[in-house]
Amino acid sequence: MHNGDYYLTLSLGNKDSIPMKMLVRINDQLLPDTVSAPWYRLAYKTIRRKVVVKGEKLVVSVRGVGSDVGLYAVELRPDNGSQSIRFNNKLEEDTVAVKAFRSKLIKQLEGDSSNLSVLNQLNIVDKYLLACYYFDGGGWSWASKETGLSLIYRMYAAADLLEQVIANADDPLYERSCYLLARIYYWLDQEDNNPAHEKKARTYFAALQKIDPGNEIIRMYLGETIKDETTPAMTQHQAPLWAVYQHEAMQRMLKVIHWWVTQKQTANGELGGKYGDDVEILRWWLPAVLGADDSLAKLGYRRLADGVWNSGILERGFAKKVDDVEHSAELFRDTHPGMFLVNYGDPEYIERCMISMQNFRDVWTGITPLGHRHFKSYYLSATQVVPQYPYGVDVAMNARALLPGLWAAWYNENPSIVQLFKEWSSSWIADAKRADNGKPAGVLPSAVGFSADRIGGDSPTWYDPKLTYDYYNWDHLGHVNELQYHLMGMYAITRDPQYLQTVNFYNDLIQAARKEKQLTTAVDPGGIDWVKQQLLSGGADHD
Known part of the structure; x- marks a missing residue:
């Protein structure tokens, strides 16, 4: 080995993802950070350092x-400098230019296959291009099929590759690698709420802003508000102010929807974030349908609904894969109920929703010892439930799986669906009246055990059922109140006032709480004063 500057690359971890923490020392110099593997979704973590x-x-x-030590690979490459690359833009991926440069390196190697400088730069170029491929694949189904890797896994794999590239600040790919890495960490933080990712993203963006201070995208990533000058103004000058604001809001919304439909969406409805997340965008598209009768919004909505239905990930109008109801229900729940408004009266979508409700009758629910109809679990698919501890509970959010049926019942008053929903809704209303496990009477519980009708399921606290995610806790009102929306829907269909009992009770609590100044002080969770506080504040999710 000759003296001089090199780049050392170590891949640490193990194929079985056994947790490891390791310290790396190079020539008696300890690297400042402990290397942990698995690194989030990756079984390994790669470090590259100049030595x-x-x-x-x-x-x-x-x-x-x-812990033990796991070493996947070790590389030592001499630092012989890098050739410059002619780019077409300042910070974007520019894979066209990089691929052209790669072809140039390959041609150079045809004349001298032992040229270490070219070989080493080709190695970095390939890492960069693979990172771009992983990132650009996003949540598209083709990317998952081609790679066999999930969206999040590929994002971490891309980050691991890019961090190797930026180990050399003089590399011509350094700045755009930092930019792509910052974007990856920003969106991983949005997905996982990880402060470490947020900090890294801001650090990279702040450094890049010094290089490109006029870059509006970077400024927005750093939190700056950029004024949109393109929204058309009201032509009717005598319009009231509320109408002016409403018009502007609608135009801004349509502009965003049109971009997604015309620039991003493919024929199979995908938007690039994987179907399970793509469908969530439709939750705010209906105003464009009902308020503006917008043809592009309708087209995008229909594409995504049909795409999910024909994707192979559904069976009988529900997810094939068992998951908690927040995730397993969203594919169908977020796409098909809205089709009653997008394509009113279309028998195709009505039939799909009717098919989905066969699962409610035949798979998901049963009769408890108290004679109540409840879900057997909150982990479910179209064909099975997971009734074993700790999953054997009905939760308020199971109403999410029933929204397609609620719209079908609204449309055709199907007696079978209405009867089944009456049984389930009445069971929750009866459970609300119970004052068990510390729950105040009148308050809907967060969960009910199927095997014994226990309020709170297997948990010692009625408001925290100790389930997989904290959004099943009672104070996450935006999620647990989906049951209230279902009950209000049942009232709209049947005009039976019993379905408004809990809604009216909550309203009375809110009105009382507004008069009780002491509710601004801390109270023990679970009691009636705590319930009032949560209702008044919007709970943990402020909904």
Whole structure:
């Protein structure tokens, strides 16, 4: 080994994803950070550092911190500098230019296959292009099929590759690698609420802003509000102010929807974030249908509904894969109920929703010891439930799985669906009247155990059923109140006032809370004063 500057690359971890913490020492110099593997979704973590070889040797040691050590690979490449690349833009991926440069390197190697400088730069270029491929694949179904990797896994794999590239600040790919890495960490933070990712993203964006201060995208990533000058103004000058604001809001919304439909959406309805997340965008598109009768919004809505239905990930109008109801229900719940308004009276969508409700009768629910109809679990698919501890509970959010049926019942008053929903709704109303496990009478519980009708399921607290995600806790009102929406829907269909009992009770509590100043002070969770506080504040999710 010759003396000089090199780049050392270590891939640490193990194929079985056994947790490891490791310290790396290079020539008696300890790297400042402990290396942990698995690194989020990846079984490995790669580090690349510039090192100096003296005395014709390099000593690298990896020591476990309360764990074994796992070493996938080690590379040592001399630092021979890099050739410049002619780019077509300042910070974007520009894979066209990078691929052209790669072809140039390959041609150089045809003349001299032992040229280490070219070989080493080709290695970095390939890492960069693979990172771009992973990132650009997003949640598109083609990317998952081609790679066999999920969206989030590929984002972490791309980050691991890009961090190797930016180990050399003089590399011509350095700045655009930092930009792509910042975007990845920003969106991973949005997905996982990870402060470490947020900090990294802001650090990279702040450094890039110094290089490109006029870049509006970077400024927006850093939180700056950029004025939209393109929204058309009201032509009717005598319009009241509320109408002016409403017109502007509608135009802004249509502009966003039109971009997604014309620039991003494919023929199978996908928007690039995987179907399970793409469908969530439709939750705010209906005003464009009902308020503006917008043809592009209708087209995009229909594409996504049909795309999900024909994707192969549904069976009998529900997810094939078992998951908690928040996730397993959204594919169908977020796409098909709205079709009653997008394509009113279309028998295709009515039939799909009717098919989905067969699952409610045949798979999801049963009769408890108290004679109540409840879901057997909150982990479910079209063909099975998971009734074992701790999943054997009915939760308020199971109403999410029933929204397609609620719209079908609204449209055709199907007696079978209405009767089944009466049984389920009446069971929850009866459970609300119970004052068990510390729950105040009149308040809907967060969960009910199927096997014994226990309020709160297997949890010692009625308001925290100790389930997989905290959004099943009672104070996450935006989620648990989906049951209230279902009950109000039942009232709209049947005009039976019993379905407004809990809604009216909550309204009375809110009115009382507004008069009780002491409710601004801390109270123990679970009691009636705590319930009032949550209702008045909107709960943990402020909904």
